[in-house]
Amino acid sequence: MMAAERKKILLVPLDPVHDVGLKLIRRALKEAGHDTLLLPPGLEPNEVVSKLLEQNGVDFVLVSRTIGYRVGELLAEFVDLVEACGVRERVILVVGGMAVRPELAAELGFDAGFGSGTTPEEVVAYVEGRPFVAGKERGTGKKKVDLTAGYSYAYRNREIEKQLDLITQEILTWVGNKTSPAVERARLAFSALRGEIEPGEFREKYLGYCDDLVRDYYNHRRLPNRTRLLDREELDALERHQHWEGISTAVREGLPRPAIFIQYGTGCPIMDIMHIKTCEAWGADGVVHFDPSWGARTEGLLAGYLAHSEDGTVITLENLRLLKEYLWPGTLWQVRAHRGLNTPETVVLAGEVGADLTKINMVYASLGAGMDPARMTVDGVEAIRWAVHYGLSFDVVTNEELCGVPAYKAFAGMLIVAHLARKMGGRPILQPLFCRSPEVMIYGQMKDNYIDYNAAKILALQGIIDAPLWPGAPIGFLTHTEDRVQSAVTTALHACLARSLGVEAISIASSDEAYAGGPIVAASRIDTLRGTYEGFRFFGSAGIEPTSRAQEWAQELVAGITRVLKDVASSGSFVQALYRGLLGSPEDGAYPGRVGRGTLLRKEPGEDV
Amino acid sequence: MFKVGFAGTAKNTGKTTALMYFLQQAFAGCQRVGLSGIGYDGEDLDHLTGLPKPRVFCPRGTIIATAQRCLARGTASCRLLEVLPVSNALGPICLAEVVNPGLAVIAGPNKRGDLRRTLKAFARGGCELVFVDGAFGRMSPFVEVDGLILATGAARNRALDCLVRETRALDRIFTLPAAVLKGAVEGENTIVIWGQGGGTIRFRETSLLSPELVQEVARAAASAEVISLPGAVPGRLLGKFSRELGEDLAGKTLIVSDPTKLLVLGEYVEAVAALDQIAAFGGRVMVRERIPLLAVTINPFYPREVNNTFCKDFIDGNLLKQALAAVTRVPVINVREGGPAYYLDTARREVVTIDN
Numbered sequence A: 001m002m003a004a005e006r007k008k009i010l011l012v013p014l015d016p017v018h019d020v021g022l023k024l025i026r027r028a029l030k031e032a033g034h035d036t037l038l039l040p041p042g043l044e045p046n047e048v049v050s051k052l053l054e055q056n057g058v059d060f061v062l063v064s065r066t067i068g069y070r071v072g073e074l075l076a077e078f079v080d081l082v083e084a085c086g087v088r089e090r091v092i093l094v095v096g097g098m099a100v101r102p103e104l105a106a107e108l109g110f111d112a113g114f115g116s117g118t119t120p121e122e123v124v125a126y127v128e129g130r131p132f133v134a135g136k137e138r139g140t141g142k143k144k145v146d147l148t149a150g151y152s153y154a155y156r157n158r159e160i161e162k163q164l165d166l167i168t169q170e171i172l173t174w175v176g177n178k179t180s181p182a183v184e185r186a187r188l189a190f191s192a193l194r195g196e197i198e199p200g201e202f203r204e205k206y207l208g209y210c211d212d213l214v215r216d217y218y219n220h221r222r223l224p225n226r227t228r229l230l231d232r233e234e235l236d237a238l239e240r241h242q243h244w245e246g247i248s249t250a251v252r253e254g255l256p257r258p259a260i261f262i263q264y265g266t267g268c269p270i271m272d273i274m275h276i277k278t279c280e281a282w283g284a285d286g287v288v289h290f291d292p293s294w295g296a297r298t299e300g301l302l303a304g305y306l307a308h309s310e311d312g313t314v315i316t317l318e319n320l321r322l323l324k325e326y327l328w329p330g331t332l333w334q335v336r337a338h339r340g341l342n343t344p345e346t347v348v349l350a351g352e353v354g355a356d357l358t359k360i361n362m363v364y365a366s367l368g369a370g371m372d373p374a375r376m377t378v379d380g381v382e383a384i385r386w387a388v389h390y391g392l393s394f395d396v397v398t399n400e401e402l403c404g405v406p407a408y409k410a411f412a413g414m415l416i417v418a419h420l421a422r423k424m425g426g427r428p429i430l431q432p433l434f435c436r437s438p439e440v441m442i443y444g445q446m447k448d449n450y451i452d453y454n455a456a457k458i459l460a461l462q463g464i465i466d467a468p469l470w471p472g473a474p475i476g477f478l479t480h481t482e483d484r485v486q487s488a489v490t491t492a493l494h495a496c497l498a499r500s501l502g503v504e505a506i507s508i509a510s511s512d513e514a515y516a517g518g519p520i521v522a523a524s525r526i527d528t529l530r531g532t533y534e535g536f537r538f539f540g541s542a543g544i545e546p547t548s549r550a551q552e553w554a555q556e557l558v559a560g561i562t563r564v565l566k567d568v569a570s571s572g573s574f575v576q577a578l579y580r581g582l583l584g585s586p587e588d589g590a591y592p593g594r595v596g597r598g599t600l601l602r603k604e605p606g607e608d609v
Numbered sequence B: 001m002f003k004v005g006f007a008g009t010a011k012n013t014g015k016t017t018a019l020m021y022f023l024q025q026a027f028a029g030c031q032r033v034g035l036s037g038i039g040y041d042g043e044d045l046d047h048l049t050g051l052p053k054p055r056v057f058c059p060r061g062t063i064i065a066t067a068q069r070c071l072a073r074g075t076a077s078c079r080l081l082e083v084l085p086v087s088n089a090l091g092p093i094c095l096a097e098v099v100n101p102g103l104a105v106i107a108g109p110n111k112r113g114d115l116r117r118t119l120k121a122f123a124r125g126g127c128e129l130v131f132v133d134g135a136f137g138r139m140s141p142f143v144e145v146d147g148l149i150l151a152t153g154a155a156r157n158r159a160l161d162c163l164v165r166e167t168r169a170l171d172r173i174f175t176l177p178a179a180v181l182k183g184a185v186e187g188e189n190t191i192v193i194w195g196q197g198g199g200t201i202r203f204r205e206t207s208l209l210s211p212e213l214v215q216e217v218a219r220a221a222a223s224a225e226v227i228s229l230p231g232a233v234p235g236r237l238l239g240k241f242s243r244e245l246g247e248d249l250a251g252k253t254l255i256v257s258d259p260t261k262l263l264v265l266g267e268y269v270e271a272v273a274a275l276d277q278i279a280a281f282g283g284r285v286m287v288r289e290r291i292p293l294l295a296v297t298i299n300p301f302y303p304r305e306v307n308n309t310f311c312k313d314f315i316d317g318n319l320l321k322q323a324l325a326a327v328t329r330v331p332v333i334n335v336r337e338g339g340p341a342y343y344l345d346t347a348r349r350e351v352v353t354i355d356n
Helices: A020-031 A045-054 A071-084 A102-108 A120-127 A138-142 A158-175 A181-193 A199-207 A212-220 A232-240 A269-281 A317-326 A343-353 A362-368 A373-390 A399-403 A407-423 A438-443 A451-464 A484-500 A522-539 A548-571 A574-580 B015-028 B068-073 B112-124 B140-144 B160-174 B211-221 B235-249 B268-280 B317-325 B339-355
Strands: A008-013 A035-038 A060-064 A092-096 A112-114 A227-229 A259-264 A286-289 A306-308 A332-336 A357-359 A393-397 A428-431 A433-435 A472-477 A505-508 B002-008 B033-037 B056-058 B063-067 B077-088 B091-100 B102-104 B129-133 B147-153 B192-194 B226-229 B253-256 B284-287 B293-299 B301-306 B309-314 B332-334
Touching: A008 A020, A008 A045, A020 A035, A020 A060, A020 A120, A045 A071, A060 A071, A071 A092, A071 A102, A071 B140, A092 A102, A092 A120, A102 A112, A112 A120, A158 A373, A158 A407, A158 A548, A158 A574, A181 A199, A181 A343, A181 A373, A199 A212, A232 A269, A259 A269, A259 A332, A259 A472, A259 A522, A269 A286, A269 A306, A269 A317, A269 A522, A317 A332, A317 A343, A332 A343, A343 A357, A343 A373, A362 A373, A362 A399, A362 A407, A362 A574, A373 A393, A373 A407, A373 A574, A393 A407, A393 A472, A399 A407, A399 A433, A399 A438, A407 A428, A407 A451, A407 A548, A433 A451, A433 A484, A451 A484, A451 A548, A472 A484, A484 A505, A484 A522, A505 A522, A548 A574, B002 B015, B002 B140, B015 B033, B015 B056, B015 B129, B015 B147, B015 B293, B033 B112, B063 B068, B063 B077, B063 B112, B068 B077, B068 B091, B077 B112, B091 B102, B091 B112, B112 B129, B112 B140, B129 B140, B147 B160, B160 B268, B160 B293, B160 B317, B192 B211, B211 B235, B235 B268, B268 B284, B293 B317, B317 B332
Parallel strands: A008 A035, A008 A060, A060 A092, A092 A112, A259 A286, A259 A505, A286 A332, A332 A357, A357 A393, A393 A428, A433 A472, A472 A505, B002 B129, B002 B147, B033 B063, B033 B129, B147 B293, B226 B253, B253 B284, B293 B332
Antiparallel strands: A227 A306, B056 B102, B063 B091, B077 B091, B192 B226, B301 B309
């Protein structure tokens, strides 16, 4: 039954031959119960207007024409003729075709314009006066999703579960009464944000746990190198820049998975917002905040709207709030906390500001990001505790693979952190890398194809535990070149493989991310989002079939993981295992970090969160 | 309030450039100026050719009518005065005052009725002078303005003789004498024929859009005195009408609603050929509503297509100006000639004329 008022629509192919698009639209309009009359192609404007005048009560005239040489003039003459005949006020004129945009429609005198990619449903919605808020129908897939929903976290491999139990129990016991400057700052920040502590007292205590760089900033307004405060005019300009066009279509278009994440961190939160809005409009489901590497090696967080002239956007409460303000409500937002001296405090800020996800992995932070294993373990446990408090799920990344650590060792570390999170009530997401890692370059697992070893990783993890998987980060890492087309294609193919394997989410790079040598450009983000969209469209529900090697490698990975976990468990100390290289050794390319070494403190008796 | 339209015979004929000079001049005269347009102006690159376009700079105090979402697209800071009950393909149109000068994107009402409503809003806002920028060769909405500045040039046609012929035609059409309809036919908005004992014949149609209708109206008009054609009258079909009636046109008056109705489909030259033919047979053509032509601006620039893209090119501006000045009574101004000072002087004379 038709809900909307029946409309009379004249469909005009103002084109010598083409009317296919209008035929599709006519079918949708007829199905919706509207009266349609499709004119033949090749009529002159005066003939079309004659037909319009002959028909009584036409509500809409939908003109189709691909823009080309002198076509603008032809369309403008048509509109002018309708006006001169005295019927312009009575009909709504719409133009559609390749290269048509609303601006051009306005210039030509039409009431609306639809370009390539417009669906018949969108036109029906327009005719019925329903808001098609840049894709009500097409955008339905962009509702915020819980990546961990439906997963039991039940183990399918009991031996691995047993080893993980032993290791994580030891970790919790070891952390026991230890604390760190970061743990204390996180608690102070939490109290201050709730107004439970006077600003003066907070500042004094907080700065007591900070580096000179942070103290200088608060006490003397001395900014770190390559940073500056955004001025009022810049923030006002952002406020005025409100014509975001909204969401066009989800890359995964209506299907529940995988959610597509992009990573931002241009250094400037305003520029980040531009990138985020671009990616939202081109169908990204989520965005990941990248902070500068020096921020992770500094005790304490700065404050204010801070811009940074190199990679990574400084984490401050104000920057995060600004970014959150401009996020579309359906966009998932991850603030990384995994690899620095401010890990617990970052989780507190992310939770307070309203992030959906964070990122925690003390193994990677210790072996691939320069952090002292003991300090990072204490901070990591605290960060997980805060993530549980705020209901933030988090991924456990395995970027130590990029240093050369073989996948089975990296996965063992990831599973330890994930199991620890489960013990503490968290909902972790496993993040295996979909990359051409040093390991495969040496041992040749990707000599023939990129499918089998990536598939093996997923099959191995799926065989161990029923947990969500989020390959990253970004997928296809180290298969990208400076050629944007090549990069977009390899990203799209890895995305299709990930989708075929049934993962929950993927992170994709821009097509110039690996070789930008500086700021990346918005157009290159669109390359990979569009490429992935087309890949998903191409494969649909059809899958990619790995060879038998995938299963063999999956079994090898599981065996390797089991072996490593047994070694760690029998060593009796997770932290010592990190120092000793059981989860990644100097021979592999992993070195236990030194940042934060010797900074652990003893907790006051009876103190807890 | 005086309303000036800037119409072009085609895209890229210099409408916006001309408008900018007039806008500055009007501010020099301390007038409260309103600005709108029936297209989309102020973008840095042309939607179709990709070539740079003149930007629209608005001094402080300019009242602009544009799509509300375009306010943020320029650098001018604006204070919203009113959201009008009028919209275009970019959404609702608003009236806003420029509080910090800068560039603006103007996408105003693009149909006649909406332009009328917008002009009333300008009047409520206290504007003394309103400029309305055109789009492509669209003329019909300009029925609502008090005077027209017409931009033409190489972008319309690179052949000088064609531009001369067209400009002569436009001058002729815009200077057609005015007629006033009274009595029973005064409010008619369809084709009506009357006089000389044939009675009054009313047609259902407003416009002469098909050869069949031309024949039908011509047959009915054979013994009539007055033929009122309130809608569109394309030049070619007016020519056919003239040929159908031939010598029967002697003593007959054709009344067209306004000059824009003879300009549809860009058939000016054909329309004027028909006017000449009607005059030769002893008939005449008048308009119910005149739109005074104030000036013709010329632009020797044209976008030249090279390998599926466009580049800038020019014809001889002096030759063009001399040739067009010979066929129109209004001033002919080259937007690239003599610099702003010359242009402003010419513009001042025109604005003074408007004031008087």
